[in-house]
Amino acid sequence: MINYLYQEQNWQSQLSDLIIDPFELLDQLDISSEQLLSGAILASDTFKLRVPRAFVNKMQKADPFDPLLLQVLPHHLELEDHPEFVTDPLGEEEANQLPGVLHKYQSRFLLTLTGACAVHCRYCFRRHFPYQENLPKNNDWPQIQNYIQQHPLINEVILSGGDPLTLTNHKLKIWIERLESLPQVKILRIHSRVPIVIPNRIDEELLSLLENSRLRIIMVVHSNHAAELDDFTCNQLHKLSLRNVTVFNQAVLLKGVNDSAQTLIELSQRLFDARVMPYYLHVLDKVKGAQHFDLESSKVDSLYKEVLAGLPGYLVPKLVREIAGEKNKTPLFGKLTF
Ligand code: SF4
Incomplete structure (x- = not known):
C-alpha cells in the first residue's frame, strides 16, 4: 500500500x-x-x-x-524465562564509564544522547538498558571531553541507541560542534533506525549539517528486510551518499522475519539500490524477551553459505556476534559451535 x-x-x-x-x-x-x-x-x-x-x-x-x-x-x-537470555547480554553496564559513555573498543566509544527510539524493536539488546540514569546532561561535556583526551587512541565517536536521530538538528549540531573541537576525533558514526521507519528524518537541515562537518561522517542504518526499503525510503537514503556521508546497513538475523537466503539476498540488493553497503549481519543477542527470534547455529551457517553463493562479495554482510568483553565483534561463519 x-x-x-x-x-x-x-x-x-x-x-x-x-x-x-x-x-x-x-x-x-x-x-x-x-x-x-x-x-x-x-x-x-x-x-x-x-x-x-x-x-x-x-x-x-x-x-x-x-x-x-x-x-x-x-x-x-x-x-517466558530462558536461562541463556538475560537483561544485559553484552555486559554494557561494565563498559558504562560516564553518563552516556560506553567504552568497549579501543579507538571508538559510544555516546548515547537519548534513551528514546522512534520504534521499539522487540529483539533490541538494549530493551532493558537503564537509559534514564545514563544520559549525559549539558554540563557533563567537560567530563566527556576530558575522558576523550585521556584516551588518545580514540579517533571515532559513535552516536548510538536510543536513537540519535530522534534528537533535533539543533541538539545534534551542538554535540557535533563539541566533538569537532577535539582534533583527535576524526570520525563521527551515527547508528540509527529512524531513516528506515521515518524516511523524512533525512531533511535538508540534517544533510547540510553532516555535509559541512569537519568530521568524516558514517551513517549505519538498520534495516532487516527489503520490504522496509520502498522507493521513497531508498531515495531518502541515497541523499546521504550524495552529500558525502558513507552509509552502511546492519541487520539482525531473526526467526520468522528474514531467516531465508532469498530474503537476505533481496535485502542486500535493495540496499545497494539505495547506495547503502551491507555491513553486518548480527546473530541475535541473547536478551531476555527475544528468545522466540533465535535460530539454531546450524541453520545460520547454512543460510549464510547460500547468501555467499547468491551475491557478489561486496554485497555480503559480515556475519558476526558481539561477545561481552571482547575487543571487537566476533566473525562467525564456519564456527558451528557459537
Ligand atoms: S531502534 Fe535500535 S536501539 Fe531502538 S529499539 Fe530498535 S534496535 Fe533498539
Missing part, C-alpha cells in the same frame, strides 16, 4: 504521532485483535509498543506474519 501522506508530513509530526496501542496497530492492518493474546499485552507493558505510521504503511494488510509487523508487535513468548 502506498500512502503519500508520509512522504509529505514532516518528521517531527510523525515522531509525535506514533502508534503505541497494539489494538490500534492491528486495527490499521485489518488483523483481528483476537490474535493478540493477553500475554502480548503484558509484554507491551514492560517494553511499550512504539511504531511510526510510515513504517506500518509498509506492512501488508491482513497478514499477521508480516515480517515488519513481527519486529514490533509484542508477543506473549517474550514473558
Whole structure:
C-alpha cells in the first residue's frame, strides 16, 4: 500500500504521532485483535509498543506474519524465562564509564544522547538498558571531553541507541560542534533506525549539517528486510551518499522475519539500490524477551553459505556476534559451535 501522506508530513509530526496501542496497530492492518493474546499485552507493558505510521504503511494488510509487523508487535513468548537470555547480554553496564559513555573498543566509544527510539524493536539488546540514569546532561561535556583526551587512541565517536536521530538538528549540531573541537576525533558514526521507519528524518537541515562537518561522517542504518526499503525510503537514503556521508546497513538475523537466503539476498540488493553497503549481519543477542527470534547455529551457517553463493562479495554482510568483553565483534561463519 502506498500512502503519500508520509512522504509529505514532516518528521517531527510523525515522531509525535506514533502508534503505541497494539489494538490500534492491528486495527490499521485489518488483523483481528483476537490474535493478540493477553500475554502480548503484558509484554507491551514492560517494553511499550512504539511504531511510526510510515513504517506500518509498509506492512501488508491482513497478514499477521508480516515480517515488519513481527519486529514490533509484542508477543506473549517474550514473558517466558530462558536461562541463556538475560537483561544485559553484552555486559554494557561494565563498559558504562560516564553518563552516556560506553567504552568497549579501543579507538571508538559510544555516546548515547537519548534513551528514546522512534520504534521499539522487540529483539533490541538494549530493551532493558537503564537509559534514564545514563544520559549525559549539558554540563557533563567537560567530563566527556576530558575522558576523550585521556584516551588518545580514540579517533571515532559513535552516536548510538536510543536513537540519535530522534534528537533535533539543533541538539545534534551542538554535540557535533563539541566533538569537532577535539582534533583527535576524526570520525563521527551515527547508528540509527529512524531513516528506515521515518524516511523524512533525512531533511535538508540534517544533510547540510553532516555535509559541512569537519568530521568524516558514517551513517549505519538498520534495516532487516527489503520490504522496509520502498522507493521513497531508498531515495531518502541515497541523499546521504550524495552529500558525502558513507552509509552502511546492519541487520539482525531473526526467526520468522528474514531467516531465508532469498530474503537476505533481496535485502542486500535493495540496499545497494539505495547506495547503502551491507555491513553486518548480527546473530541475535541473547536478551531476555527475544528468545522466540533465535535460530539454531546450524541453520545460520547454512543460510549464510547460500547468501555467499547468491551475491557478489561486496554485497555480503559480515556475519558476526558481539561477545561481552571482547575487543571487537566476533566473525562467525564456519564456527558451528557459537
Ligand atoms: S536501539 Fe535500535 S534496535 Fe533498539 S529499539 Fe531502538 S531502534 Fe530498535
